[in-house]
Amino acid sequence: xxxxxxxxxxxxxxxxxxxxxxxxxxxxxHGATGNESLLKNGEPEPAVLVESFGIGVRVLAKGALGxxxxxxxxxKSVKQLTIVTVKMAxxxxxxxxxxxxxxxSKPVKKKWKAEEKQRIExxxxxxxxxxxxxxxxxxxxxxVGVKLPGRFLTAGTTLEExxxxxxxxARVESRVPRVHFFGILTGVENxxxxxxxxxxxxxxxxxxxxxxxxxKRVEREAKTLGEVLRKATKPPEGTIDIVLSPELSGIAxxxxxxxxxxxxxxxxxxxxxxxxxxxxRDSIGLKVGSAEAxxxxxxxxxxxxxxxxxxxxxxxxxKRRLIQDGYIREFLQNRSTAAELDxxxxxxxxxxAFNREPIIRMSNTFVEPGEYTFEELLKEVQLGVYFASFTxxxxxxxxxxxxxxxxxxxxxxxxxxxGLVKAPVLEITTPKLWGSVKARSKRMxxxxxxxxxxxxxxxxxxxxxxPDTLLSGIxxxxx
Numbered sequence: 001x002x003x004x005x006x007x008x009x010x011x012x013x014x015x016x017x018x019x020x021x022x023x024x025x026x027x028x029x030h031g032a033t034g035n036e037s038l039l040k041n042g043e044p045e046p047a048v049l050v051e052s053f054g055i056g057v058r059v060l061a062k063g064a065l066g067x068x069x070x071x072x073x074x075x076k077s078v079k080q081l082t083i084v085t086v087k088m089a090x091x092x093x094x095x096x097x098x099x100x101x102x103x104x105s106k107p108v109k110k111k112w113k114a115e116e117k118q119r120i121e122x123x124x125x126x127x128x129x130x131x132x133x134x135x136x137x138x139x140x141x142x143x144v145g146v147k148l149p150g151r152f153l154t155a156g157t158t159l160e161e162x163x164x165x166x167x168x169x170a171r172v173e174s175r176v177p178r179v180h181f182f183g184i185l186t187g188v189e190n191x192x193x194x195x196x197x198x199x200x201x202x203x204x205x206x207x208x209x210x211x212x213x214x215x216k217r218v219e220r221e222a223k224t225l226g227e228v229l230r231k232a233t234k235p236p237e238g239t240i241d242i243v244l245s246p247e248l249s250g251i252a253x254x255x256x257x258x259x260x261x262x263x264x265x266x267x268x269x270x271x272x273x274x275x276x277x278x279x280x281r282d283s284i285g286l287k288v289g290s291a292e293a294x295x296x297x298x299x300x301x302x303x304x305x306x307x308x309x310x311x312x313x314x315x316x317x318x319k320r321r322l323i324q325d326g327y328i329r330e331f332l333q334n335r336s337t338a339a340e341l342d343x344x345x346x347x348x349x350x351x352x353a354f355n356r357e358p359i360i361r362m363s364n365t366f367v368e369p370g371e372y373t374f375e376e377l378l379k380e381v382q383l384g385v386y387f388a389s390f391t392x393x394x395x396x397x398x399x400x401x402x403x404x405x406x407x408x409x410x411x412x413x414x415x416x417x418x419g420l421v422k423a424p425v426l427e428i429t430t431p432k433l434w435g436s437v438k439a440r441s442k443r444m445x446x447x448x449x450x451x452x453x454x455x456x457x458x459x460x461x462x463x464x465x466x467p468d469t470l471l472s473g474i475x476x477x478x479x
Contacts, residue, residue, distance in 0.1 A: 020086040024060035026166035030354035036156030037128035054354035063099020064092035069355035102335040107170035116205030146226025150186030170314025179208035189229035201448030232422035241384035246445035250464030258365040260399035263337035289326035289434030299363035306363035317347035367466030370440025379415035425477035441468035
């Protein structure tokens, strides 16, 4: 069944919801198809084929939200579903102390899609398996220079299509193909082990594979793993400077800025599901970093993994300046949190499937670039460590205390990179991290990620990234 054939069903759901007494209604026809190949230590695992297609209906009645979904795509089933959803909302409304409202976001009428040169539907799925076999062949060759007894590789494509309408007049149709790769490499050398996780992905067609240059990228990571195992020495102790690569800048931005600035966390609605926030509803304007601390989230970046220029509430997406010159400038909002906080939604509501309610999500979260070249940034460091990649990270429930363990990391002396150091540990609070930002490089790089949130869980595609970021006066640990 094609999306075009079901548009009238979404309009029908809106009409039925209003007839049943909903003050607001929305319907989303949402389809997702995909396939994934897996290779474990050179042996193929069963391929994964995904197909999900249905309608999700959300209503506002008596000040409460109701959400239901079905893959029975006929008028009788949708009418019954919609009536039950309105009744559910009305019943919940009787229990609320304060009715929920939506903001007055301008309804969007738009048809959009991610750029693609080679449509995913036209590709032979066997290319995924051949790609993984080529990568694994490189990993097991003598040239890679390290034993990799643990090699888990996956590659896949997905196609997400949506049609959204609401009673405010929004009407949005979208198409987003994506290509993704995920790998875990475990290296062994002289009784020592090290592990590297690699994740890459973009929106677009089959041309993404060539753009990502996966074969060379993964081979390079494996060689680096061997170098770390053979050559890394103990990192310096005490208070030094630290340079974070785009990879480290990105994970820090995602975990310690993006998540705590999701308005549903701040209002306590995600506490039992995905965590809380150290910020409060009145934290706009709070100083949490130096003048060099600038972090944004932008759903409009072309070819990005989190490309979503219109969100799943029919609101136009835009760049969100989360931290600007060290100050909290805005939260990630949906229409209900925006109404409660007396602002306008910035289009941050997304859903991963027809049977999942849209909730506040990041898209592409990153540190803004600066004015330095990488070499100029290093010249600012007399003694420090450059974190080129990480092997481990964690952060507490309120996104305040965090820890990053470096994998590929280098001693910096007199403004120059020296030898590899072993497992340096950056353990720091969010205000201390962003308050220590001294400078940022010009270059920008992004990593793909799957961000988890919600109950039931919604793993959504995002990018994390940024420039090289210099932190001054940091106490370094080691593992």
